[in-house]
Amino acid sequence: xxxxxxxxxxxxxxxxxxxxxxxxxxxIPAIGMSLTVLALTYAVGRQPVALVRLSDGPExxxxxxxxxxxxxxxxxxxxxxxxxxxxxxxxxxxxxxIPENFDEAVATKSANLxxxxxxxxxxxxxxxxxxxxxxxxxxxxxxxxxLGEEAEAGGEKEEEDETADEAGAGEMSxxxxxxxxAWFVVPDDGGAxxxxxxxxxxNPYLVNVIETDLRSPDISFLAYQMVPVLALLALTAGAxxxxxxxAGDRESGRLRVIRLTPASRLGIVLGHLAxxxxxxxxxxxxxxxxxxxxxxxxxxxxxxxxVAAILVxxxxxxxxxxxxxxxxxxxxTTTVLLGVNVASASFLLGGGFTTIAxxxxxxxxxxxxxxxxxxxxxxxxxxxxxxxxxxxxxxxxLIATGVLSLLVGAWMLARSRSPLSAM
Amino acid sequence: xSAWGRAMLQAxxxxxxxxxxxxxxxxxxLALPLNLMxxxxxxxxxxxxxxxxxxxxxxxxxxxxxxxALRDAHNSFALRPMDRDAALDLVRRGxxxxxxxxxxxxDATIAAGRIATVQxxxxxxxxxxxxxxxxxxxxxxxxxxxxxxLPGVRVRPRLINLLPKDTGYVEYLGVSAVALAAVIAGGxxxxxxxxxxxxxxxxxxxxxxxxxxxxxxxxxLAAAACMGVLASAVTALVVIFGYGVPAxxxxxxxxxxxxxxxxxxxxxxxxxxxxRRTLPITPLVLGTQLPFFLDSGxxxxxxxDGEVLFWLxxxxxxxxxxxxxxxxxxxxxVTPEPVWLLLVALALIGIVPAMxxxxxxxx
Numbered sequence: 140x141x142x143x144x145x146x147x148x149x150x151x152x153x154x155x156x157x158x159x160x161x162x163x164x165x166x167i168p169a170i171g172m173s174l175t176v177l178a179l180t181y182a183v184g185r186q187p188v189a190l191v192r193l194s195d196g197p198e199x200x201x202x203x204x205x206x207x208x209x210x211x212x213x214x215x216x217x218x219x220x221x222x223x224x225x226x227x228x229x230x231x232x233x234x235x236x237i238p239e240n241f242d243e244a245v246a247t248k249s250a251n252l253x254x255x256x257x258x259x260x261x262x263x264x265x266x267x268x269x270x271x272x273x274x275x276x277x278x279x280x281x282x283x284x285x286l287g288e289e290a291e292a293g294g295e296k297e298e299e300d301e302t303a304d305e306a307g308a309g310e311m312s313x314x315x316x317x318x319x320x321a322w323f324v325v326p327d328d329g330g331a332x333x334x335x336x337x338x339x340x341x342n343p344y345l346v347n348v349i350e351t352d353l354r355s356p357d358i359s360f361l362a363y364q365m366v367p368v369l370a371l372l373a374l375t376a377g378a379x380x381x382x383x384x385x386a387g388d389r390e391s392g393r394l395r396v397i398r399l400t401p402a403s404r405l406g407i408v409l410g411h412l413a414x415x416x417x418x419x420x421x422x423x424x425x426x427x428x429x430x431x432x433x434x435x436x437x438x439x440x441x442x443x444x445x446v447a448a449i450l451v452x453x454x455x456x457x458x459x460x461x462x463x464x465x466x467x468x469x470x471x472t473t474t475v476l477l478g479v480n481v482a483s484a485s486f487l488l489g490g491g492f493t494t495i496a497x498x499x500x501x502x503x504x505x506x507x508x509x510x511x512x513x514x515x516x517x518x519x520x521x522x523x524x525x526x527x528x529x530x531x532x533x534x535x536x537l538i539a540t541g542v543l544s545l546l547v548g549a550w551m552l553a554r555s556r557s558p559l560s561a562m
Numbered sequence: 563x564s565a566w567g568r569a570m571l572q573a574x575x576x577x578x579x580x581x582x583x584x585x586x587x588x589x590x591x592l593a594l595p596l597n598l599m600x601x602x603x604x605x606x607x608x609x610x611x612x613x614x615x616x617x618x619x620x621x622x623x624x625x626x627x628x629x630x631a632l633r634d635a636h637n638s639f640a641l642r643p644m645d646r647d648a649a650l651d652l653v654r655r656g657x658x659x660x661x662x663x664x665x666x667x668x669d670a671t672i673a674a675g676r677i678a679t680v681q682x683x684x685x686x687x688x689x690x691x692x693x694x695x696x697x698x699x700x701x702x703x704x705x706x707x708x709x710x711x712l713p714g715v716r717v718r719p720r721l722i723n724l725l726p727k728d729t730g731y732v733e734y735l736g737v738s739a740v741a742l743a744a745v746i747a748g749g750x751x752x753x754x755x756x757x758x759x760x761x762x763x764x765x766x767x768x769x770x771x772x773x774x775x776x777x778x779x780x781x782x783l784a785a786a787a788c789m790g791v792l793a794s795a796v797t798a799l800v801v802i803f804g805y806g807v808p809a810x811x812x813x814x815x816x817x818x819x820x821x822x823x824x825x826x827x828x829x830x831x832x833x834x835x836x837x838r839r840t841l842p843i844t845p846l847v848l849g850t851q852l853p854f855f856l857d858s859g860x861x862x863x864x865x866x867d868g869e870v871l872f873w874l875x876x877x878x879x880x881x882x883x884x885x886x887x888x889x890x891x892x893x894x895x896v897t898p899e900p901v902w903l904l905l906v907a908l909a910l911i912g913i914v915p916a917m918x919x920x921x922x923x924x925x
Contacts, residue, residue, distance in 0.1 A: 260730075275704060344706065345672050475840070
């Protein structure tokens with residue numbers, strides 16, 4: 140049987156290699172998606188904003204410095220008229236104005252930073268609002284607004300916190316009371332009250348945050364988004380190519396001839412499964428190796444064998460889907476349409492642009508029926524997380540998809556017509 | 563009627579019959595845009611409100627005030643109260659973006675005018691969400707300080723919205739996806755019906771016909787466009803009734819949908835003439851148009867992502883379609899070009915490839 144399996148597998152791979160149309164069908168969706176991810180990497184979380192400065196002075200200088208250093212903006216300094224024009228013509232999505240007499244207002248604790256936002260949609264409008272708040276908080280409490288910055292800053296921050304805690308630990312309980320425009324700490328033991336600013340100097344928000352990250356450094360957006368792109372590549376190379384190959388055989392009459400040979404039905408289906416899996420695995424390797432060498436994909440030490448196993452299992456599962464799609468359809472056009480519907484649904488429900496765990500439960504249940512969900516989850520776990528609690532399940536589902544497709548495929552091949560024949 | 567017109571009508575009728583005779587193929591073609599629209603909406607569902615574990619060390623007025631500030635911090639957190647161990651377990655398994663722990667003694671510390679320390683544990687795997695969380699915590703602190711009128715804050719942001727209301731991300735992206743549906747439906751159907759003429763060998767005969775191949779190909783495209791409009795209309799109706807986003811300018815929505823389908827069908831037809839094979843049409847249309855969709859103003863006005871991506875977006879009808887549909891549904895202006903100009907551009911994209919098709923068919 141192995142001779143038949145490899146003959147069919149070789150034939151599928153050779154046909155794919157020699158057909159520019161098939162190569163294009165396989166590679167273009169994945170290449171397009173990679174380029175999109177690359178473009179989004181540079182755009183994500185950062186918005187073009189105009190700065191209008193109507194005040195000069197050390198406080199204004201400080202605010203400008205903070206805004207320039209913020210990773211939430213692409214900042215350009217403009218006059219009020221230019222900024223209004225830019226906002227109208229969508230060169231910028233917001234205008235931050237440092238008003239006249241800003242420095243004087245800062246001295247009296249009544250300064251405002253005016254932010255006009257083109258609030259077309261909630262996602263990026265909220266990005267701007269958060270970034271502006273962060274920048275404003277940085278003026279009075281730099282340590283609160285420096286979340287996610289390098290470890291050195293974190294170390295200093297913790298030290299300060301400890302000092303503050305120690306300072307507070309020895310004090311009696313007290314109450315904060317407002318009188319006119321000032322706040323006073325009134326010790327509960329009846330001691331002399333004093334102005335609150337004295338204690339909270341340096342952080343008037345009275346809240347500090349100690350951030351613990353699960354890993355250091357942050358995972359780059361490119362690396363995170365490359366995982367579903369790999370799944371997409373497996374889907375197009377494994378599922379689409381195999382489906383088209385089988386449908387092509389059926390349309391040209393080759394499938395009928397093959398069925399007349401002594402080759403077992405299981406062997407024929409296994410041949411297509413092997414061919415698609417090998418093609419998909421090779422393509423994945425061609426993409427993954429450069430990503431690993433350039434440091435885009437950096438799993439924890441010792442994880443590469445696990446990553447490789449999941450990639451091969453993804454190729455098996457995807458090709459299994461392709462076998463079923465190819466056998467269920469009669470016409471090549473139908474195969475293409477069903478294949479693309481299945482591939483796009485698998486990609487997007489697998490976590491293509493999102494994290495399935497964060498979606499409503501009913502969508503999570505639907506996603507759980509899609510093999511690519513297990514591929515994306517398995518790869519993300521292996522590449523980015525310390526533990527891999529669902530590794531066994533993910534591998535089992537992907538391999539089981541391939542095995543199930545073998546059985547279903549062999550059964551379908553035994554039927555004289557495809558389930559969707561003549562339609 | 564002229565021979566040219568008769569040939570075109572006959573070709574269109576023949577194509578409609580062909581669609582009816584292959585119902586499964588037609589259903590899959592109609593399902594593809596709807597499928598994509600629904601699935602793209604998933605992206606919007608996780609665009610904001612990061613799932614965050616909330617561990618309360620105490621249930622006091624100031625702790626509650628801080629929680630409320632977190633809730634009001636620009637749609638940043640979907641707070642889920644839970645115990646510490648469960649929260650840390652979930653964040654380590656990627657089921658939460660972050661865990662915020664408000665310590666015991668928070669209220670008393672703030673009351674004493676001292677600094678309370680909140681613990682934030684972040685699963686910094688997805689940089690987009692991680693940065694949102696990191697920026698949202700200071701934003702929440704600012705809201706908290708404002709509401710408690712804490713002294714010492716020297717500068718406050720004064721946010722001014724240009725539009726009277728925010729448009730939710732699902733509403734925005736859902737409407738954009740109607741344009742995607744129109745582009746995909748038109749491109750796939752247009753490309754397939756034209757390429758099929760070469761695959762079945764009919765094109766050779768058409769070239770020696772007295773009217774040439776032009777009227778037949780345009781007739782086929784007209785039938786494909788009708789099906790494309792039907793497929794896109796289904797997605798448009800799902801957005802209206804399923805997502806609850808009524809069209810603010812219904813006629814404009816219809817015009818935008820029809821023009822986008824016509825432009826895409828025509829481009830698809832041109833692709834079909836060039837490739838002359840049906841097989842690569844769908845993957846090619848999908849593979850190029852999905853990235854173009856993300857680069858079309860589908861997520862935010864495209865110019866915000868920089869000049870290069872902005873001008874690149876003009877190579878796809880998705881950009882013009884999204885611009886028209888966002889205005890038609892949400893009354894939003896997301897392109898520097900006015901709506902009439904977007905419609906003119908779509909019309910031109912519809913006409914020019916159809917004219918080129920006749921010439922290319924002779925080669």
